[in-house]
Amino acid sequence: MRAAVLAGYGQPLEVKAVATPVAGPGQLLVRLAACGICHSDVHIWKGEVQPPHAPSPFILGHEGVGTVEAVGDGVEGWDLGDMAGVPWLHDTCMHCDECLDGQESFCQHQRAHGLNVPGGFAEYVVADAHFAVRLPDGIDPVTTAPVMCAGVTAYGAIRRADLKAGERLAVFGCGGLGLYAVQIAARMGVEVVAIDRDPAKLDHARRYGAREAERADAGLVERLAGHSDKVHAAINFAPTTATWDAMIACIRPRGRIVAAALVAEPVPLSQEWLTGTGVTITGTSVGTRKEMAEVVALHASRPLLNPIEVIGLERASEALEQLEGGHAQGRYVISFSR
Ligand SMILES: [Zn+2]
Numbered sequence: 001m002r003a004a005v006l007a008g009y010g011q012p013l014e015v016k017a018v019a020t021p022v023a024g025p026g027q028l029l030v031r032l033a034a035c036g037i038c039h040s041d042v043h044i045w046k047g048e049v050q051p052p053h054a055p056s057p058f059i060l061g062h063e064g065v066g067t068v069e070a071v072g073d074g075v076e077g078w079d080l081g082d083m084a085g086v087p088w089l090h091d092t093c094m095h096c097d098e099c100l101d102g103q104e105s106f107c108q109h110q111r112a113h114g115l116n117v118p119g120g121f122a123e124y125v126v127a128d129a130h131f132a133v134r135l136p137d138g139i140d141p142v143t144t145a146p147v148m149c150a151g152v153t154a155y156g157a158i159r160r161a162d163l164k165a166g167e168r169l170a171v172f173g174c175g176g177l178g179l180y181a182v183q184i185a186a187r188m189g190v191e192v193v194a195i196d197r198d199p200a201k202l203d204h205a206r207r208y209g210a211r212e213a214e215r216a217d218a219g220l221v222e223r224l225a226g227h228s229d230k231v232h233a234a235i236n237f238a239p240t241t242a243t244w245d246a247m248i249a250c251i252r253p254r255g256r257i258v259a260a261a262l263v264a265e266p267v268p269l270s271q272e273w274l275t276g277t278g279v280t281i282t283g284t285s286v287g288t289r290k291e292m293a294e295v296v297a298l299h300a301s302r303p304l305l306n307p308i309e310v311i312g313l314e315r316a317s318e319a320l321e322q323l324e325g326g327h328a329q330g331r332y333v334i335s336f337s338r
């Protein structure tokens with residue numbers, strides 16, 4: 001099969017022929033039609049996130065969509081030709097408290113596609129039958145691929161924010177994840193305030209259902225602090241600490257702040273402010289299998305949109321560079337039909 005292989009951190013991926021994997025017991029072999037490229041792939045490509053044991057071959061990608069080509073021993077409920085998604089979670093331990101509580105995305109023993117096991121920048125990928133995503137026949141692979149990570153992460157963040165219809169939500173960062181969050185929240189009857197530095201992204205956010213849009217400029221914190229209608233929840237999808245003061249400025253007492261972007265640097269947090277407001281601060285990582293089923297159902301009933309650039313496998317490296325430089329205007333999706 002053709003695959004884009006990571007030969008060295010930060011180096012261009014090598015597109016070459018490698019052995020087609022085989023589905024072992026409990027596994028599916030999925031022939032991919034499309035695979036999205038996520039910002040986490042950039043972190044892994046650069047070596048900022050490194051697995052304890054690198055998979056061989058080391059193939060990135062955790063937003064795969066394709067059809068089941070082979071079914072391993074002991075698999076029930078999957079047939080050849082079924083449409084399947086291959087998401088971030090390859091498997092989890094199934095017996096820690098998080099797994100037993102149905103919160104397996106917080107399992108500390110999880111294995112991820114494109115990090116711990118080979119991922120979807122390849123024509124074929126092996127998935128665990130319990131973690132592969134059931135997709136309706138005929139669903140469009142290209143627009144569905146980013147839902148496998150960006151979409152479920154946005155949905156999981158909204159669930160963590162515990163939003164109800166009529167409440168107000170501030171979405172910080174209107175790239176792929178933020179734009180999904182805008183649409184999902186708007187469909188739930190939540191009033192969305194979209195915040196980004198880029199006016200083009202704010203235009204998309206308005207088109208996708210945001211009630212208000214705020215430019216993240218030097219005056220943002222002051223404008224939010226002076227706004228009479230504070231938000232019930234704020235979700236940060238922007239990979240920066242710069243949004244922190246603005247989240248503090250716009251959140252109402254007993255509001256919920258959800259960290260969805262991976263930001264390693266600490267932020268200033270006043271315990272006095274926390275005791276006085278009762279604000280809840282939490283984090284989120286992709287989503288559970290139940291949340292995945294829910295976001296797929298939402299997407300199947302009416303597609304969740306995002307600006308998508310379709311590329312061939314040979315342009316995967318170029319896309320990683322564009323994402324790293326912050327130049328991408330939306331999501332990149334590798335199509336294997338080209
Ligand atoms: Zn991802």
Ligand SMILES: [Zn+2]
Pocket residue numbers: 092093094095096097098099104107108109
């Ligand atoms: Zn676990």
